[in-house]
Structure formats: C-alpha cells, structure tokens
Amino acid sequence: MKPIWATIATLLALIGFCGIRYPHFLTAAVFVDLVRDNAILGIAAVGMTFAIQSGGIDLSVGAVVGFTSIVIAKLTSNLHLTGIAAGAIALVLGALFGCLQGWFIARFRLPPFLVTLAGMFLARGAAFVISMESISIEDRPLVWMASQTYFLPFLLLLLFGTAIYFSLCVPAGRYVFAVGGSRESSRLMGVPVARVEVMVYAISGFCSALAGVATTIYTSAGNSTAGTLLELDAIAATVIGGTLLTGGVGSLLGTFFGVMILGVIQTAITFEGTLNSWWSKIVTGILLLVFILIQKGMPEARRSGSVN
Amino acid sequence: MGSWRWACAGLAAILVFNLITNPGFFAIEIKQGFLYGSLVDILNRAAPTMLVAVGMMLVIATGGIDLSVGSIIAITGAIAAVQIQKSAVSWAVIESVALACVLGLWNGALVAFGGIQPIVATLILLVAGRGIAQLVTNGQIVTFTDAGLSSLGSGHFLGLPTSIGLVIGAVILIFLLVRQTALGFMIECGGASPRASRYTGINVRSVQVAVYAISGLCAGLAGLLVVAETRAADANNSGLYIELDAILAVVIGGTFLTGGRFSIIGTVFGSLMIQALSTTVLTRGVSAEWTLVLKAALVLSISVLQSGGLRGENRRRELG
Numbered sequence: 001m002k003p004i005w006a007t008i009a010t011l012l013a014l015i016g017f018c019g020i021r022y023p024h025f026l027t028a029a030v031f032v033d034l035v036r037d038n039a040i041l042g043i044a045a046v047g048m049t050f051a052i053q054s055g056g057i058d059l060s061v062g063a064v065v066g067f068t069s070i071v072i073a074k075l076t077s078n079l080h081l082t083g084i085a086a087g088a089i090a091l092v093l094g095a096l097f098g099c100l101q102g103w104f105i106a107r108f109r110l111p112p113f114l115v116t117l118a119g120m121f122l123a124r125g126a127a128f129v130i131s132m133e134s135i136s137i138e139d140r141p142l143v144w145m146a147s148q149t150y151f152l153p154f155l156l157l158l159l160f161g162t163a164i165y166f167s168l169c170v171p172a173g174r175y176v177f178a179v180g181g182s183r184e185s186s187r188l189m190g191v192p193v194a195r196v197e198v199m200v201y202a203i204s205g206f207c208s209a210l211a212g213v214a215t216t217i218y219t220s221a222g223n224s225t226a227g228t229l230l231e232l233d234a235i236a237a238t239v240i241g242g243t244l245l246t247g248g249v250g251s252l253l254g255t256f257f258g259v260m261i262l263g264v265i266q267t268a269i270t271f272e273g274t275l276n277s278w279w280s281k282i283v284t285g286i287l288l289l290v291f292i293l294i295q296k297g298m299p300e301a302r303r304s305g306s307v308n
Numbered sequence: 309m310g311s312w313r314w315a316c317a318g319l320a321a322i323l324v325f326n327l328i329t330n331p332g333f334f335a336i337e338i339k340q341g342f343l344y345g346s347l348v349d350i351l352n353r354a355a356p357t358m359l360v361a362v363g364m365m366l367v368i369a370t371g372g373i374d375l376s377v378g379s380i381i382a383i384t385g386a387i388a389a390v391q392i393q394k395s396a397v398s399w400a401v402i403e404s405v406a407l408a409c410v411l412g413l414w415n416g417a418l419v420a421f422g423g424i425q426p427i428v429a430t431l432i433l434l435v436a437g438r439g440i441a442q443l444v445t446n447g448q449i450v451t452f453t454d455a456g457l458s459s460l461g462s463g464h465f466l467g468l469p470t471s472i473g474l475v476i477g478a479v480i481l482i483f484l485l486v487r488q489t490a491l492g493f494m495i496e497c498g499g500a501s502p503r504a505s506r507y508t509g510i511n512v513r514s515v516q517v518a519v520y521a522i523s524g525l526c527a528g529l530a531g532l533l534v535v536a537e538t539r540a541a542d543a544n545n546s547g548l549y550i551e552l553d554a555i556l557a558v559v560i561g562g563t564f565l566t567g568g569r570f571s572i573i574g575t576v577f578g579s580l581m582i583q584a585l586s587t588t589v590l591t592r593g594v595s596a597e598w599t600l601v602l603k604a605a606l607v608l609s610i611s612v613l614q615s616g617g618l619r620g621e622n623r624r625r626e627l628g
Contacts, residue, residue: 057427104608108612110615114555121607125600129601232435276442281436281439282436282443288431292432
C-alpha cells in the first residue's frame, strides 16, 4: 500500500470524527480558515519535500522565515520601498541563501543537516542583528493582501500546483528523485548531481522566503522570531504525507494532505475548547511515529534501510 | 593537525584575543570564599552543554544523532519542579533522572530494534517532548523554593559552582566507562561498520541502546542543572536549541558525524570554546545577536576543514 493512501485515510477519518463531534465543523468557512491558517506551513513544506526527496533535509526554514519577515518590514518602513519590491528582494535573497547552502553541501559533501543548521544560525542571527523589535507593516499593497481572505489560500494552491507540475513533468524535477534514490547511480547515469542539489536547496530557500512573505502578510508585522520551529512542523507534514526520509520516494500531494492533517488537529483542539495547545505537539509526535512505522513496512524503505 | 586540537587551538585563540584586548577577562576574585570571574563563568555556563555534548558524542560515534536532548531537558526539569512540591529532593532527582534514562532507552529501542534512522527516531521525541513537558507543568512555568535542589545550580563546592563539580564528575565517569572498558571500542566499531562489528561478535544493538540511554541520562542531569539554576521549569524554552550547541561542540571537538571515532577531550574543549565565544561577545559589548552568526561561521569553517574539501581530497567515508 502506498503511504499516501494512509495519509488520505487519516485526513478523512479526522475530518469525519470532527464533523460528527462538532456540529459546525463541516462548513466552508472552517475549511477556508484551515487552508489560510496553514498556508505558511504549507509553503515551507513544499521546499522541505524537495529537500527530503533529494535525500537531504533543510533545518534553516524557520530562520529564513524570520529573516525574510524582518527584511521586508525594514525595507518598507525605513527605506520606503513598496511591499512588492521588498517581497521580490526577499524572495531573491532566500533563493540565493538556499543556493549557498546547496553549494556547501554539493562541493564539500557535508551532511545537509549540518550545513542547514549553520544556515539556521546564520539566518536567525542576521534577523536578530537587523532588528529585535517587531515592526508593524503599513505598506499599502501588503495591507491590501492581508485584507483579502483568499489571497494566502490562492498563493498556497498556486505554489503546490506549480511544484507538482515541476516535480512530475520536468526532467529537473525527476532528477530530484533520482539523486535521492541513489546519488552514485544518478551520477553514473549522467545526472548533474551537484547542480540538482544546489537547485533543491535554492527551491527550499525560495519557498522559505515565500513563507516569510506569507507570514508578514498574515501577521501584518515583521518579526525576527517569526517561524521558530516551523521546520519541525514542515518535516512532520512531509513525513506524514508519505515522503521517505531516506530520499527518493514521496509526493507533494501527500505533503499537502500532511499539512491539512496537522491543520485539522489544531482546529479540532480549538473547537474542543478545554484541550490545550500542547496536545497538538503530542498528537503530531504520535502520528509521526505511526507513519514512520508504516514507511518501515514499505519495500522501498527496506531496500535502502539500515543494516541492522 | 590532529582532530581534537582544532578545538583546543580555537579556545586558545579566543583566550589570547581576550588577553590582548581585555586583560580584565582573566581576573578571578574571591568573594566569601567563592571564586568569581569570566573564566569561572565560562565553566559554569558551559556545564549543561558539556554534559549534553558528551552524551551526544557517544551517539554520534555510533553513526547516530540525538535531536531529542532539548525536549528531555524540558521534561526532566518539569518533573523535578513538580515533584519537589510534594516529595523530598532525593526522590524528585531520582525520579526525573530515571525518566530521562527511560526516554533515552525509547530512542535507542527505535533506532536499534525499530531500524529507524536516528535523525527520524529522535525527531519524534523532539516534536512530542515539549508537549509532554507542558502536560506535566500544566502549561505554567513552575517555580519552587527548595534550597536542596537549587543548590545544584547556584551552590558552591570547593569554591567553584556545584554544577562544574557535577559535570567534571560525570565526564570522568563516562571516560572511565568507555575508555577503561571495551565499550568505547565497541561504540567506535559499531559506528565504523555495523555489519563487520556484528560478524565479529559485537552486539551492535545493545551498544546503540546503551549510548542513547547515556545521552538521555546526560540530558536529564543537564535538565536538573538548568531547572536548579533558574528555580523554575519552563516547558517551552528550557534547553531550546541545546542539541544544536551540543552537536556543534562535538563536531568542533573532532568527532566525525559519520561515526566511527570520538574524542572526549575534544568535545570538552569544543563546548568550552562555544561558551568562551559567547562570553567574549557579551563582555566586548557586542550585541548578543552576533553570537549566532559567529557560531554559523564556526560550524561551516570547521566542517569544511574536516572534510578536507579545501585540499580537493574527499576524506568523508561513504557508508554502504
């Protein structure tokens, strides 16, 4: 059984459970909020999915969100740039930052988690150096985007659509799976492994920066601590969505459902009222365990699994 | 240059920099029979990280990683702070440290018997752990006034803060355990080649379970130090990102992330170097935010040097 079916079944079961338990759960408004409130996580999870599919991981996601958020706020408030230009600069910075991480990983064959760990320190530190204070956004285009309920859901779905097309129909997207499956075989088959790795982390950096833009719009403020521990939720969503942490296997559609599962848990806890937010962490941990165990049962996982 | 000497040289460089620019850095005063000064401060503040790093080092030597140490610190602190309200110090300490050990065993079992990649197996506790800690403290920051427990963090022993004595003791114990028995050798073998080790009769799984248990235990002790110093258990923030500092200390200390060998002395110097860097940044009046940027530069340069990438050779062993 493909793990994505387990993901879909879990999502449907959760929605069904919530629909029976809370009478007002199955309404359009709840679902629009579900997508809107989880847009930031979803955008970050797209980049994370590419990184994990390539056999790596990107721990710098949350820090890049904080960095982008404070850069946009600073550019619009101090330099009076329009929000569109500030956002574009932030996206380019994010992609370049990802490129640099990818270059270190590909050129020196360093473990991805170590390089992106350093990247996390660097991005968070740079964000703190720029400003420790939260800066509110008064820029007109950004305020307009914040007022549109459907803007963030639209952004999320557009990104997922593009990413799925890229992942399935463009050679470079297929290369990501090849490198994640076997770096050595890919190299021998003529896949430009180093370039693919740089590309993967550039995509992840771009997505993190886009998540930072979304955070700035969503909270109408630039904050250097934004996105703290976001990478953990993004990894959890990716794994629950059926992407193997050893690389080579996975789907963006699964990641989308994974994000929605985390979102439904959060919404259910809000609906319950008496439960506290820490339950979402515990439930996420349990789901992670369950899905990792499901993955262990897959033939792909056995083939590339540990020697034990 | 030998692997652990990088950390030693780095620490020396930071100290020499301070010697030239700010000789007052080395001043040590005696107030009421206790020692005070920047150097004592470095030792004291490095204590929890050093404990966690030594446990982490053993895990890394087996080719694994333990991301859950920060969460274990939060859970231990929460249990200790809650238990101290209704029972004796010794009982609260034993209970919380035993729990930390059990959490380590859980990680070890997932890795050794579940066959799950270490980074994934310990991710589960990293995600769920802070939730569990908040469950224990009921989402509050639990404070306590018990003198016995807080003396662990702020008391003195032979003129030095107690935490330093505790960490030195723990590091010596671990040194004896792994270097005076065959355990260290088995850890290194298991990290270098699990399959070959198994064929030569080493019980790789038991060794793996043991190192994660030791790592959990170290994190638990560090959690006690943190909670004792602040006299409060903060489920959200205590031990946050300590796994990163610990991994950094281990890597700086010359232990390769691919496993197969470790250096206790390197890890000790690595943690001291990180703390010396932070303390130097603070005493120079540079804003503390720069510490993170400096750490990033440090991780990258040390690992590039270790990878031999600058000389064009590729010493990083591929694990089959």
